Amino acid sequence: MALSQAGDAKAYRLLLGGVTPYLRALAHRFGLVGSDIEDAVQDALLTLHSIRHTYDPSRPFAPWLVAVARHRMLDYRRRRVRQFGRETELTDFHETFAAPEANPPERAGEGAKLHAAIAELPAGQRQAVELLRLQEMSLKEASAKSGQSETALKVAMHRAVKRLRILLGEE
Amino acid sequence: MSDTDALIAQLAERLEPVRRLRKPWLRAALWSAFATALIALLVALRGFRADIGECMRDPAFLVPLAGAWLTGATAALAAFEVSLPDRSRLWLLLPLPAVALWVVGFAAGCLADWIAIPEGAPVAEESVRCLTTILLATAGLLVVLVPMLRKVRTLRPAATAWIGILAVAGFADTAHLLIHPVEASLLVLVINLVPAAAIVLLGGLAGRRMMAA
Numbered sequence: 001m002a003l004s005q006a007g008d009a010k011a012y013r014l015l016l017g018g019v020t021p022y023l024r025a026l027a028h029r030f031g032l033v034g035s036d037i038e039d040a041v042q043d044a045l046l047t048l049h050s051i052r053h054t055y056d057p058s059r060p061f062a063p064w065l066v067a068v069a070r071h072r073m074l075d076y077r078r079r080r081v082r083q084f085g086r087e088t089e090l091t092d093f094h095e096t097f098a099a100p101e102a103n104p105p106e107r108a109g110e111g112a113k114l115h116a117a118i119a120e121l122p123a124g125q126r127q128a129v130e131l132l133r134l135q136e137m138s139l140k141e142a143s144a145k146s147g148q149s150e151t152a153l154k155v156a157m158h159r160a161v162k163r164l165r166i167l168l169g170e171e
Numbered sequence: 172m173s174d175t176d177a178l179i180a181q182l183a184e185r186l187e188p189v190r191r192l193r194k195p196w197l198r199a200a201l202w203s204a205f206a207t208a209l210i211a212l213l214v215a216l217r218g219f220r221a222d223i224g225e226c227m228r229d230p231a232f233l234v235p236l237a238g239a240w241l242t243g244a245t246a247a248l249a250a251f252e253v254s255l256p257d258r259s260r261l262w263l264l265l266p267l268p269a270v271a272l273w274v275v276g277f278a279a280g281c282l283a284d285w286i287a288i289p290e291g292a293p294v295a296e297e298s299v300r301c302l303t304t305i306l307l308a309t310a311g312l313l314v315v316l317v318p319m320l321r322k323v324r325t326l327r328p329a330a331t332a333w334i335g336i337l338a339v340a341g342f343a344d345t346a347h348l349l350i351h352p353v354e355a356s357l358l359v360l361v362i363n364l365v366p367a368a369a370i371v372l373l374g375g376l377a378g379r380r381m382m383a384a
Binding site for chain 2: 004005006007008009010012013016017020038041042045046047049050051052053054055056057059063064066067068071072
């Protein structure tokens with residue numbers, strides 16, 4: 001650390017690399033898991049870097065490192081706990097719409113009916129539906145893949161939707 | 172290469188030599204010397220209180236005076252020590268004996284003055300002068316102490332701010348005791364500690380930013 005304070009980059013790299021496993025173990029001991037461990041380790045490394053001038057080479061390095069790391073880990077854990085308190089993880093349920101009529105339960109066989117209707121479409125229209133809707137390609141990508149112009153794809157898609165509505169009995 | 176490895180490489184790459192902090196006791200001694208010089212300057216500008224000769228023989232004056240100065244010096248040492256990450260928080264207890272001397276002294280002084288000041292005595296003008304001395308001393312001490320403590324980029328900003336403010340209050344009251352006969356040691360503490368409390372307690376916002384890493 002004393003060499004690092006003098007600007008020796010090689011010694012500094014060795015030092016930081018050497019203390020990282022210890023920081024990971026400490027983060028684990030603080031109950032952090034997954035990506036939080038690496039985040040907390042990086043947080044501790046950044047703090048160590050920004051206050052490296054406070055280390056006194058006449059004193060042992062370990063207590064200084066432990067104090068900085070523990071402080072940062074505690075801080076990180078506190079922050080995470082606070083964040084979790086305000087956060088709710090999104091589930092499929094949250095991604096649906098709030099209005100009940102927007103979320104009708106899927107009727108049995110509906111998907112199969114749609115696939116059968118798509119299969120009945122003329123080749124050009126079927127290809128437009130497959131590329132633009134089922135594979136979610138952009139007009140440009142679909143055009144490159146199919147060799148059809150973007151305008152032709154748009155027209156085909158429009159006609160396909162119209163025809164599907166008729167086939168599915170919506171019109 | 173993981174993110175952490177990349178970060179280490181980046182930190183090493185942009186590493187610059189840093190100037191180590193001087194020992195905490197040395198910084199505390201330097202600031203205490205500055206504080207004492209500032210007190211001397213204020214005394215030179217405003218003059219000793221009229222009854223200084225008598226006071227210097229009175230333990231009821233000397234005890235709080237010594238207590239105030241020692242509170243300033245010990246709290247300064249505690250502030251510089253506790254601002255470092257690897258020092259014990261027990262340093263915060265160092266000024267306690269000096270604070271006891273100071274507080275017991277001025278509590279007795281308050282009582283004596285409350286009894287001694289006759290009704291209608293012209294203390295208002297003296298009180299204003301007294302207040303300006305306290306404010307001048309406080310401002311002068313803070314102007315030097317805050318940058319010195321900020322340099323540490325402490326991980327314990329609240330504790331450092333509190334104990335630093337106590338150091339300022341101790342020295343500011345030393346100046347006040349030497350210059351003014353009006354008993355205002357409690358006022359000095361209030362002037363220093365109320366804003367400190369406001370700063371530190373208001374979400375730790377300004378206090379933390381002022382002192383923190």
